[in-house]
Amino acid sequence: MIFIENEGNTNPRLNLALEEYILRNFSNASDYLLFYINEPSIIIGRSQNTLEEINHEYVEENNIHVVRRVSGGGAVYHDFGNLNFSFINNHDIKSLHNFKNFTAPVIKVLSQLGVEAELKGRNDILVGDKKISGTAQFTTGKRMISHGTLLLDTDLSEVVNALQVKMSKIESKGHKSVRSRVANISDFLEKYIAIEDFRELLLKGLYDESEPFEVYHLTPEEWEGVHKLKEEKYDTWDWNFGRSPKFNIQRTKRFAIGELDLRIFVEKGYIKEVTIFGDFFGKEPVASLEQVLIDVAYDKEKITEALEKVTIQDYFGALDTQDFIDLVYGADEIEMAE
Template identity: 35%
Template sequence: MFFHKMTSRDIRDNLATESYLMTHYEKEEPLFLMYIQKPCIIIGKHQNMFAEVNLKAARQDKLTLTRRLSGGGAVYDDLGNISFSFVVDKNKATFGDYSSMVEPIVSVLKEMGVQDISVNGRNDILINGKKVSGNAMYTKKNKMFSHGTLLYDVDLDKLPAYLNVSEEKLASKHIKSVASRVTNIKPYLSKTYQSLSTLEFQDELLKRLYKVNDLADIAPKEIVLDKKDHQEITQLVKDIYGNDDWVFGHHQPFTNKKRAYIPSVGLLEARFQLKNGRIHFIDFLGDFFNQENLSDLRHHLEDVPYQRIALKKSLEEIEVSHYFTNLTNDQLIDFLIGDHSDD
């Protein structure tokens, strides 16, 4: 396994570096990435920035705002968080299998004294039932990355000020607030490690992943970027992660909305227009995960009569779970139709 530690503290640079390496890394061995950033908020690919984030508070405190390529929910990071990702051959991993992907991280945390640690059914690492890591996946051509957070020493009091968590999601977790659902890793480590800075904790994780006592021992495994690499990464920031059109998104007007939290799938919202009883335009928002581009599904549903039988027929050749992980075709139709019945 090769690795790369990012030196930038700007989430836009770090996400661009991750994306760049996913495209340009050609070795057969997996690639492990680690990065730390200044206070920022990252929303999932399918989320609405205006709904998920308290923009007034975020702008007042000068947080960096961006959107990632993967699905999932909104995340607050600061210098007490370590982000990580594994870039692998997508044919050697299963999309949505977070337990296998984060197992090396979980094993290292156990070695460092953390007890009662587990991976939940969807995409979180939990300690004593509280979230310390959220993860998401993304595929492109023959590569897949799984990236996530590690809440080491984050200012958790900031979460309620910046993130607007849906009532449906809170109800599904049987909790009153997002702050009551998360915790930091630091207090659960053996006392030997509780005095480590975030950078020292990052290095300790890396040494234990490679089973060495000194990072110098794995220097040949480090990916070093050159001037050309950095120029292309800077362009990615300009085109995507720092581009307001991408970050804030463009949402067409809609006349109908369906919204629900579906266990094992996540929060799903459909916004659509009907014209002469047919779906004229449809868009999907939420913190779900997907393997295939949603634009293909949107185009497929356009001009289909808004009726159960018509929708079922139109989706016969479509595997809905590729667009919404763990969602079946019938579940999507039930979600879209709701209590509507014209058949």
């Protein structure tokens, strides 16, 4: 086993790029272990609809990263109180979806700290009925990642705030997260442990469980490759949002000018169909406005740019342009039409 030092990086996009870079480029003659701590962020499962998982308005206001990972499963919240671990080794059909194999040494270390944890359900580590860790896997067919979170001292109120979706009506085939009762490992410890110390205790415990392993520091050339992957993949809107499955959105709200009822179909993150209904009065047909939004990324900034030269009042009367943008893409609580 080789422990790879991430050099204290806390950018989730860089850490996920590092993880994938190791998977695809490092020798398959060795197994690797990686630990990392991320700045406040939501990590989206590979097959999820990002917009269904996040409170977009809250995320933007609080500068929370939103990043899609290569593995499946549900969305999770990371912050400086959460330690992430990743085992990277050769693909083994017996180990794929067998989370017990790689969580067992983690659970043993927790037990040594007085935390009686166990693997329950498909892929969660629990203490009693409280979830303290979620895990996931990804395989290329030759190599695989088995990774998970360890909630040591996470701000659990932020988990609720950041993942509490307020988008009105979305219908999609994305894999929705199942919200579980979660708790911090620190709740079950006799005394406080800083996350850096927790990391070292876990590393020592894992070291004791296996043959002696070495610590590896990436070369400048390898870090260059990691940064390149980050920029080309994990920094992009297309990966983090555009990879979402097809979905339909219905957004309805009554304004002083009348009711607006929008039906929006989004595919690969881009608006493909828009239909505007309502009892408003305007001098121009809304069909031309609908066309302006076709093939625009379903992203508030891109929608705003597309409507910069449009006079919204021509279509709806005295309706503020920002109100229309917020209806097309907003996170406020609004009336839902059935």
